[in-house]
Amino acid sequence: MRIKKKxxxxxxxxxxxxxxxxxxxxxxxxxxxxxxxxxxxxxxxxYETKCDEFTHTIIIELNKTFITPIERDDIMExxxxxxxxxxxxxxSASRFDMYHLSxxxxxxxxxxxxxxxxxxxxxxxxxxxxxxxxxxxxxxxIRLNDLENQGDELLRMSxxxxxxxxxxxxxxxxxxxxxxxxxxxxxxxxxxxNTLESIIxxxx
Numbered sequence: 001m002r003i004k005k006k007x008x009x010x011x012x013x014x015x016x017x018x019x020x021x022x023x024x025x026x027x028x029x030x031x032x033x034x035x036x037x038x039x040x041x042x043x044x045x046x047y048e049t050k051c052d053e054f055t056h057t058i059i060i061e062l063n064k065t066f067i068t069p070i071e072r073d074d075i076m077e078x079x080x081x082x083x084x085x086x087x088x089x090x091x092s093a094s095r096f097d098m099y100h101l102s103x104x105x106x107x108x109x110x111x112x113x114x115x116x117x118x119x120x121x122x123x124x125x126x127x128x129x130x131x132x133x134x135x136x137x138x139x140x141x142i143r144l145n146d147l148e149n150q151g152d153e154l155l156r157m158s159x160x161x162x163x164x165x166x167x168x169x170x171x172x173x174x175x176x177x178x179x180x181x182x183x184x185x186x187x188x189x190x191x192x193x194n195t196l197e198s199i200i201x202x203x204x
Contacts, residue, residue, distance in 0.1 A: 007069045008061050010130035016054045016082045017119075017126040023047035023089050024119035028112040031104050037097045044093035051086040055079050070129075074199045081191045082122065088185030089115065092178060099174040107158035111151065111182035118147045118189035125196050134204045137196050144193035151186030155179055 006014075023044060030040050058079045062072055069075075095101070125140035158179045166172045 006130065008065075009058060009069060009075050012054045012058045012061075013075070013078060013082070013126050014130055016051050016079065016086075017123040019047055019051045019054070020082060020085050020089075021119045021123045023051075023086055024112075024116045027089050027093065028109075028116040031093075031096075031112045032109050034096065034102045034104060037100070037102050041093045041097035044090045048086050048090035051083055055083045070199060070203060074195070074202070077195050078126075078192070078199070081188065081195050082126070084188040085119070085122065085185060085192060088181065088188050092181045092185065095174075095178050095181060099178075101174055101178070105175070107154060107161075107179060108182065110154055111179070111186070114147050114151050114154065114186055115182065115189070118144055118186060121147070122189060122192050125193075129196065129199065134200045137200055141193040141196050141200075144189050148186045148190035148193075151183045155183040 026043060026047070030043075034040060058075060062068070062075065096104075121140045121143045125137045125144075128134070128137045128140070159176060162172060162175055162179070166175065
């Protein structure tokens with residue numbers, strides 16, 4: 001029996017989602033107990049480069065493929081938003097290295113956990129998309145919206161405490177930027193959810 005070959009676009013989107021999960025797992029596990037900040041940033045850069053390669057493959061294939069499994073714009077939009085999530089994680093990791101910040105606080109650890117959970121929701125949703133189980137995706141987009149709300153709330157709490165407790169202005173600037181960058185990455189996870197929602201609407 002011949003196994004049907006997976007569509008190239010779906011295959012690359014799955015690869016991207018899997019890479020986001022690997023990166024978010026690595027980020028959450030290592031940020032809690034940072035030992036080598038430059039190694040941490042370097043590894044995150046490798047995940048980001050890997051994801052860029054999958055995006056590049058999608059662009060090349062879109063330029064030479066006539067019939068696509070879903071709208072071309074939807075494929076491109078989904079690839080871009082998933083790639084943005086990894087860009088956000090990598091940019092956050094690079095800040096730890098640039099700012100010589102090797103003692104993450106509880107808020108950074110909580111942000112990392114929200115992003116890890118979001119990555120798994122994205123992965124599940126994209127695997128459902130490639131199986132054409134469109135309505136089942138909605139459970140994961142709802143969860144992504146909920147996680148983004150948690151990120152908003154965490155940013156409010158973390159910045160409030162930062163201004164209440166930290167007196168060193170340099171330390172304050174460093175941490176505030178990292179909190180904001182992590183929260184922006186939860187927003188990009190919600191962008192993935194919104195893109196998936198529009199795909200569901202157009203195809204079901």
